[in-house]
Amino acid sequence: MQDNIQSDFERQWEQWADAAENLVEPRFRLIDRIVEKNQVKVIQAFQKHRVSDFHFAASTGYGYNDTGREVLDLVYADVFGAEAAIVRPHLVSGTHTISAALFGCLRHGDELLFVTGRPYDTLHKVIGKPGDGLGSLADWGVQTKIVPLLADGSVDWDGITAVVSDRTKVFAIQRSRGYDWRPSFTVGEIGEMVSRLKTLKPESIVFVDNCYGEFTEEREPTEVGVDLIAGSLIKNPGGGLAASGGYIAGKQRLVELAAYRMTAPGIGGEVGAMLGTTRSIFQGLFLAPLLVGQAVKGSVFAASVFANLGFETHPRWDDPRTDLIQAIRFAGAEPLIHFVQSIQKAAAVDAHVMPEPWDMPGYEHPVIMAAGTFIQGGSLELSADAPVREPYIAYMQGGLTYAHVKFAVKQALKEFRTRGYL
Template structure:
């Protein structure tokens, strides 16, 4: 790869400066790797669990043990892990439709959720089968200006109809810090003091294995995530997971298949080995991605750009937000990330009206798994403020290459 000596020196000097942070990530990787291995050992995972099933998939022991392993890893009573979930949004939707009924209310206390969930929530009578179309009420409480929970407004918003409290762990397309597991525990404790029969639900996308514990170990009742993000380890070809209390996971399983069938059936379509192996690799690969995001934050901060989180700040998801001064900067950065890809490096991403989003989006995604955001990718809505969201990287070296290529692309266009 051809980069100027100036760029090479900048990266090398930055790596020396952030070395202690990278070592901290290694310690988190160790703890999570051991936790995953212990779960495999406890449930006696064997090679016969990787065998495929057909048709109904009755008595698919690999599928059954996979659910147990996920529950163990996430400190939950039960798990539902399936390739049949087509995305994180589908998985979250399944969990929410599973536990909510007409007349109930969903209250998000972390502000407006991620763009793709807006159509799931919907509007009353929209005819699209959304939550509100089914008579499920919805409210949200915006975060305070500094990014914290507005507890005074939350207390006012909770009513006798409120059944589920929604929490989005990751920042999504907001300029805020993602929530730590300790902060989520505080949220769960406080809302249950206000109304003790609430179901606390967490969208855990991008958060798995970035800390040494998970929200379902901290008072959360139900949680969902995507296998083409962190826990799939860059290998799972599709799917999602739901973990939490047994009764809520069971209700979600009835929404995935049908009442009375639930999680008892479902051929795994040849994906079982990849899902197990992806989970095994996930702690290491998440660590690689987190290291890369720390490097990106440090490099771009030194160049005068705002980043969130900063390189010294705690990490509780994969996403690195970088604020640029113009759409030209943003587009050059995202296109530079694409140029560094092993797959589709020749493709030039352009902003487009992506389904489920309210603004044109530019997305760099040269990935082996389509949309796999544990792999190095970047995306951004084309709107002010001009913020790019970089995530993933199966290897730290690839993230470093992505940063170098993006910087070179920006410099070549006279933007640095």
């Protein structure tokens, strides 16, 4: 009896997968073209700065005269179309990197204005509250304003215009959706935002949280007028090889200020032993366009399969893609949890571990996370997470190979069939 059920599912799965792949084939061709253009961009940056084997040597102590570190910064700046960049394993997460960028730009009495709604949960403590004693932006006298997005997910320009003040110094844009059921913002849309924001406040700084977005399009935000961007190396640009780190890129002076916050005033990016990480960061950057393309293909496939089975997906399979994240809405907490657990079961690492919702530091609701990854927290690798709250949306991202994502989708649907959700 069980063998018959298994055989029925296998036949059904082949039909679902074949239908989805036939449907998304034109989108896959578009992704391949983006991969090729970004791969050439990266290779040409390597060639321009004459990357050589000796640039991969480890440095120690202060890291003086670490030419590998210096060239890495130059390569990143070119790849992102920026004046300067700083790339370091010492930046422990995307939140740490964004924090360094914002603290570098802002001073007591300044105002930070988020124009794309509430930022990602882990930034809430960075923003803080006046007198919280945590060393947050608010504790240092920086006021933060947040303008919610409109109901359709677009920017509320009337709301922004109403709250801009003489103190407004930094406009912040979160490119990716975070834990929101809204479109992520394309590079073209970000470019339009920059034009309008600079009209409102010409001397302002436009900052973009670029996490999950790198290499999903042919251009990056710094190529359309953004002053400063930040991201994590254990997401897209690390190519699945960088063991830790973050990058900040943009205008020369702003990168310098962020570097002073990262280390200390007067030191900045001039020192910092790379401790043997330089090779993997270079190589990860080289691989990143291809691996990001694999992950995006996996998201497009998942969106097609789940939508065909009646689930709401965001973005849809044929929507423009500007990040790795695929959101899928479920009917309740149980299917949400079982979906995330199925992603874990499909991993090559820690597949035997069963994730459960828990009160994770920096988050306001219990969160369940599937992360069977070679790099802890590596979001270019296949992972899924969800705050266990209505409307019960899981956020799947990454996948170093398309085949892995496809296998994980199959495992999730097998679990759903067993539990009667299908």
